[in-house]
Amino acid sequence: MEGLSRSERVAALRSRMAALGSEQAPEIEESADEDVISVPTGLTSVLPGGGIPRRQVMSLSNSPALAVEIISHVTAAGGHVAVVGWPELLLAQVVEQGDLSRVVTIPDPGADPWSITGVLVEGMDVVFHHGAPVELSPARARPLLARLRAGQAALVTIDARLPGTSLHMDANVVGYHGIGRGTGRIRGVDIAVRTEAKGMRPKSTTIFCGKQASTPRPDRPRPKLRAV
Template identity: 80%
Template sequence: MAALGSEQTPEVATTPGEDAVEVPSELSSVLPGGGLPRRQVMSLSNSPALAVEIISHITAAGGHVAVVGWSELLLAQVSEKGDLSRVVTIPDPGADPWSITGVLVEGMDVVFHHGPPVELSPARARPILARVRAGQAALVTVDARLPGTALKMDAHVVHYHGIGRGTGRIRGVDIAVRTEAKGLRPMSTTITCGQRGKKSRPKLRAV
């Protein structure tokens, strides 16, 4: 019984099916179905580095991503590892950001919706959830919350790469990820965003 209630740490990645959007292999192992669930809502803690890593992977594979209300999210890394032309950003969605998200979920693969940390009422959320189910996108909420969220992902930085004793700069981060889904045990893993080690500087030599 104790083993059944313990948190799982998977060792292998899961291949996503047609109802999931493919994500980095280290992350797929802790997601039911192996990817972000299409036509469902997933909540993500405020982790810009992980969001950018996911966006980079999805766009590099030919997918389309929209980001609503997250003006602070820096997408420079997407231009290096993914395809920035496949990203639609709405940094200032106006007075009714959920209506914009409701339109985008009908045609995108993934929509990130960032907003105040409050949960919509069931009546206000009903038309949005209906559009999510009718579309093809995986809706990822950051801070903002919708009732009936199928999956929750918590992420926080546990290690920085590239910094020595008083020298260097951050080239990558290790992020501890924990997911919770209804009816399943929590699962956890660690994913590296960016580069693992500090690049070696070219050495000069006499010839």
């Protein structure tokens, strides 16, 4: 994709996606050449460089809430995100806190999902690849990683694994918000995050994911009744 204009990049991606059996093609805009993808503030302290590194692979434990939080943040900042092979991922939060028009979802990528991912990493900012918990062979991974290094995207794998992945993020829900004693509904969760990377000691933090609760309005004092 190097040297192509915006319209040429979009046309090329559409053509490749169609050849792989997918009718969906993202609208791509030129993005700044930065080393990392911006993430929610709570994650900056546990990631090398303060964000998700471009042109590299990060593995993420199966944490839909954290994935949606990242998608919301990236799209709100003008980035484009693709989600491959994760049909059960709910994106309602992105409608409220991000930009759903900047998200491309491929819920059923067919018999060769890595080929779809290989196309998307050439033009998106972040690509989430959800798949079976097996590691791709080095021979199969080599062309995909070459495309990744040639573009500007960050590749985040969930369950599926790629050889040579140097950044790992584990996330577990440790608390819930929005529910009371017999009432309410879950509006957010606290997630404990732990990252490991080559050349860096493991780091941990806890972040809130979801819809921030609005400040309740103070109750008006009830008028006192006088006996007559």
